Amino acid sequence: MKKTLIIALLLAITSSFGQSKLQFTLHSIPNKGVAASKNYELVLGRYYDGEFHHFAHQSIVKDTVAVFTFEIPNSSATGLYTIFIGDNSEKEINKAEFIWNPSENLKMDAHFYQLKNGELSIEKSRENEVYTKFNLLRNEFENTLEKLVKKRLSNSLFDPNSKQKAIEIEHETENIQYNYNNKLAKLGELYPNTYVTQTLIPLALIPVRSVKEEWAQQYDSYFSFLHQNFFMHCNTKDNSNLYHYAFQDKIFYYLSTFCDKNEEGTKKGVDIIMQTLKSNSELSSFTYNLLLKTFIKLESEPLSKYLMEKYGNECALNLPFEELKKLQTLQALSVGGLAPEISLPDKEGKYHSLREYTAKNKVTLVVVWLSWCARCQSEIPKLNELYNQYKSAGLGIYAVSLDEKKEDWEKVTTLNKNWKNVCEMVPIKKSTVVANYNVTTTPALYVLDSNGKILSKNSFGSSLQTLLKELLNR
CATH class of the missing domain: 3.40.30.10 (Glutaredoxin)
Structure with missing residues (x-):
């Protein structure tokens, strides 16, 4: 009996070394009215493989305040996590995002309806402090860039100064990108060795043609330069790219903005992406699956076929059953395939x-x-x-x-x-x-x-x- 107790104690101590704790305090939980009649739970999720996966649930007791403690294995990678209030009758919307780092025993809190709106407070977390600042910088940049896009679109080809205006807009765009890159670099210096600095900032950096004279001579336009060099600053050896949606967002932004909007243009863009990632089998396999799922969803047989024939042997296929079924249909219906019996x-x-x-x-x-x-x-x-x-x-x-x-x-x-x-x-x-x-x-x-x-x-x-x-x- 004594021996059994010692073994149980050792197992408990050993398992505790493999866990990090996340503490969450929820305030102002409704105990009256319509909201109180529902059964709520606090749901914790982690982003990987292109989507959020829920891995912890705790029931919310109808009281004024409730404290929840989640134990997360230390083997869990640093990356993007989410927490939200869920119930069986509502869609999972307004998820509150945060960066989880096993070295930080996070303490977070929110009022019930704040969390329902995707808002929370985090105590003394360098990871989330820099993540907040990073998101503010990114939003500011995207808003400024959106104004320039509208300016570019409003530049009429029939304007006698159309070409000069286009050049001026390109220079203005590159200056904004240059300043944005500098702000990102300074943020990285203030918060070294964080997920934002090591992974998200390299993804967010945009190459600027005017930085090097040979680039300005080689490429006569902003778009031609970024078509070839958009992924220049990405760390393609870093698998933690997969633990935030910024990686796939960058891929889709590239294909929609810096490639010709036709079948051949997309194929060229796919080639550049896959060549950029070829040294990292995990990143290239993820990207292969991401693009294949997208082309299947768009029911684009030529692009699905092109991707499979050119890169299928190099990458692992990991598709859900429904997408595999749809892929099989696309393959069967390709020119050269055997028409299904009727x-x-x-x-x-x-x-x-x-x-x-x-x-x-x-x-x-x-x-x-x-x-x-x-x-x-x-x-x-x-x-x-x-x-x-x-x-x-x-x-x-x-x-x-x-x-x-x-x-x-x-x-x-x-x-x-x-x-x-x-x-x-x-x-x-x-x-x-x-x-x-x-x-x-x-x-x-x-x-x-x-x-x-x-x-x-x-x-x-x-x-x-x-x-x-x-x-x-x-």
């Missing part, structure tokens, strides 16, 4: 397999449409003309109506009776065709070969005419 009934109730139908034709068009879609009504007669022109050369059309009611589908008179006309007759939200073919607009059109391989997607008009002419040798 087997649906015609107006007489007879089922028709897309696989069997494509095997009978040299080229098959799969068109997904709706009876009330105005564009469908204008495109279907054109497809009918193409069918009449190329059916003898081996063209078939498999038309899928997304109408929920059979009578809506049947009233359309422009459909050619020689097509395979089928309908799922279910709500669009439950349609397997919509899900399997990633249909976001109608009409959707896929060009397949006799094996069901996708040759083209959503080609209409003259481009479809040219393609069919090439494929059917007519």
